[in-house]
Amino acid sequence: MSEATAHAAWVVLWAVVGSLIGSFGNVVVYRWPRGESVVRPRSRCPRCERVLSPLDLVPVLSWLVLRGRCRTCGSTISPRYPLVEAAMALGFGLLAWSFPIIDAGASAVPLMALFAMLLMAALIDLDTYLLPDGLTLGAAAVGLLGAFLYAPGFGLPTPGEALVGAAVGVGVLVLINRIGGLALRRFTDTKERLWPVSLDTVNAAALAGVVGGVWVALAVGALQIVASSVARRPLRLPEPLVYGLWLVALVFTVSGAGAAWGVDAAASIAGSVIGAGAFAFLGAVWWWVADWRSSEQRAPLEEAGPPGDDDGEPVAMGFGDVKLAAPLGAMLGWEAFLVGLLLAVLLGAVIGVAQRLAGGSRFVPFGPFMVVGAFLALAVAEPLLGWYLGLLGV
């Protein structure tokens, strides 16, 4: 068997594995938001309740052979099921093809796991406007640990770059979340009152970072957590004050005044974004564990707030999207993450306009666009950034 044949067989094998995971993914997407087990009971036809046999469950093919109808009662089966199976097969096949085991070792494995989890998360977001923490934060763990398996030379992040990518991703989105929300509330304060890790920690780190850079941001955020824990109550500055000072400090450092104490524009922006992102991610994990410990029985999505906030405050960016940025940033590193975010915004705008023209009114969440943008960026960010930097003559 030639090397090319072996590679082709390898790609086909992974495409088949992907289609089976797609079939399981359909079950997850249906059952997870309902708080049902994803392994039991076996799948049934929702109308006649006949338990589906293995012959009904062959990915894509069963649907085609049955022409989208239940074998027993003839009720229609949504074409979404075979489409998800086909998409998962295509994604796994492309990843196996792009990262051949001979050169790239196990690089494709974490990327396949990320693709599967993020596609499921995107579909659940489309259905319910919610992103389960188990999928977004679970995928963040896969993205951060998977970076230890990537072979060099494929443009994939090192573990350190994955960590910075996750912090930048979460940081950019949480700052949009806070500043956008502030504008929507007409510059009144938020009602949020949590401790020890909260949006107040994020705000403190964002402000400290813009003045003093990354390490100052991390130190001030940590101090805020310690002080809230000692005081046993939220220690907070009003958000209009924090982001007013933040803007003034940003203008100072970007204009070059920060050079007097050794902080240039880049250090200032990076400090604010990474500081805010690090504590938003820490808070997301903290409250996920705390919620999970306090009420194991309730449906996993019950208390998350769609698409507004927990307190019913208007938001520019849901907190589910903020958490979703963690695995995307970890997978891509910060430069490609920003390319993916830009693609997501463009895609969202195009689809939004197209939907409006077609007379649709259903609100399409941003999460699925972030996922699609990120995987497009995985494919195109490197040549695109190279071309752009070439234009600038860098």
Ligand SMILES: [Zn+2]
């Ligand atoms: Zn049936």
